Amino acid sequence: MFNSFDVLAERQLSGGTLTREDARAILGSDDGALMDLVAAAARLRRAHFGNTVKANYLVNLKSGLCPEDCTYCSQRLGSAAEILKYTWLKPHEAAEQAASGIRAGASRVCLVASGKGPTNRDVDRVATMVAGLKEEHPHVEVCACLGILKEGQADKLKAAGVDAYNHNLNTSESNYADICTTHEYADRVRTVTAAKDAGLSPCSGLIVGMGETDEELIDAVFALRDLGSDSIPVNFLMPFDGTPLEGTWLLTPAHCLRILALVRFACPDTELRMAGGREMHLRSLQPLALHVANSLFLGDYLTSEGQATKADLDMISDAGFTVLAPAGAAPVAADAVGADTVAAHACAADACCSADDGGSSAVEPASAVEPASPVELAIRRRGAGTALAPNA
Numbered sequence: 001m002f003n004s005f006d007v008l009a010e011r012q013l014s015g016g017t018l019t020r021e022d023a024r025a026i027l028g029s030d031d032g033a034l035m036d037l038v039a040a041a042a043r044l045r046r047a048h049f050g051n052t053v054k055a056n057y058l059v060n061l062k063s064g065l066c067p068e069d070c071t072y073c074s075q076r077l078g079s080a081a082e083i084l085k086y087t088w089l090k091p092h093e094a095a096e097q098a099a100s101g102i103r104a105g106a107s108r109v110c111l112v113a114s115g116k117g118p119t120n121r122d123v124d125r126v127a128t129m130v131a132g133l134k135e136e137h138p139h140v141e142v143c144a145c146l147g148i149l150k151e152g153q154a155d156k157l158k159a160a161g162v163d164a165y166n167h168n169l170n171t172s173e174s175n176y177a178d179i180c181t182t183h184e185y186a187d188r189v190r191t192v193t194a195a196k197d198a199g200l201s202p203c204s205g206l207i208v209g210m211g212e213t214d215e216e217l218i219d220a221v222f223a224l225r226d227l228g229s230d231s232i233p234v235n236f237l238m239p240f241d242g243t244p245l246e247g248t249w250l251l252t253p254a255h256c257l258r259i260l261a262l263v264r265f266a267c268p269d270t271e272l273r274m275a276g277g278r279e280m281h282l283r284s285l286q287p288l289a290l291h292v293a294n295s296l297f298l299g300d301y302l303t304s305e306g307q308a309t310k311a312d313l314d315m316i317s318d319a320g321f322t323v324l325a326p327a328g329a330a331p332v333a334a335d336a337v338g339a340d341t342v343a344a345h346a347c348a349a350d351a352c353c354s355a356d357d358g359g360s361s362a363v364e365p366a367s368a369v370e371p372a373s374p375v376e377l378a379i380r381r382r383g384a385g386t387a388l389a390p391n392a
């Protein structure tokens, strides 16, 4: 057991493996230790990613109309959430949406479609879109998120030029049946493994705030570590009205930081993305979260609105970070994304963080997590599937 978060950071920088006891101590630490925790996690973040923030951009290719029953999802079977519903975007529509995000500074475009998994025709459709995107933006990474993959589909996507595949584990194996009955945790593990085996960069993460226990959350984080996910998006539950988790507000901003720190300590050199729901759950602590996470989504989410892109770019700049340019690309013109927000790459030399030891004395007793107050959740009414300009 470590006696300060700084000592734990030292251990992880030397290649240590986070134990369950360490993880419990992180999640159970109190608000008085929060800055020490963030400072220690920031050492790992800077060691591996310098001062860069990776910006990702979502394009919802097909919205709603899903036959699956994931409790957290506004697109689920029987959802009464008043979201946009539309079938596949045309390739030029997808390209226009993606271009908006790329202009805003995104180095990865995530092409997402609702549903249990793609047909072979769907895979061909996405392959056509990817070919067009890669021709226009050769340095931009493309991630596909199309659900459970069948035999051969990961290879097809790889051959089409897709760089990464997202399929979140979302929660622990033991908790999975509580959040979905139409597919299993094992289906998700199989798809992430198939993507990885096909040479796609595996992206798999979490949704927190669904009522999971600390032990279940630790199980899920350790499962992602074992799976070798290259990027871990942490979503904070957005409890849409009209879904089974409507009214579920279980997170506080401070606890969201503890969760991000847990993932950072468990997987120090993995891209950690503060994803959906960050605005309403981290609230005014978002800039602090940038010292732990090194990645975010710009713009809107699949069915809800994110904060204005300019506000994100200002936040990144104000906190002393820069937006990562696509690998192999010249840095994006600063005026394309707002002054001083773009850097070429994470620099190992720049990575040397001298976070002070903060004098943290061991881990304090666990603090109770008081539920956050509900906030308004804005359904997306612009961008993909509408005639209105996207948030980018």
Ligand code: SF4
Residues within 6 Å of the ligand: 066, 067, 068, 069, 070, 073, 074, 075, 076, 077, 113, 114, 115, 116, 147
């Ligand atoms: S998470 Fe995916 S599979 Fe589950 S209901 Fe939503 S769109 Fe369907």
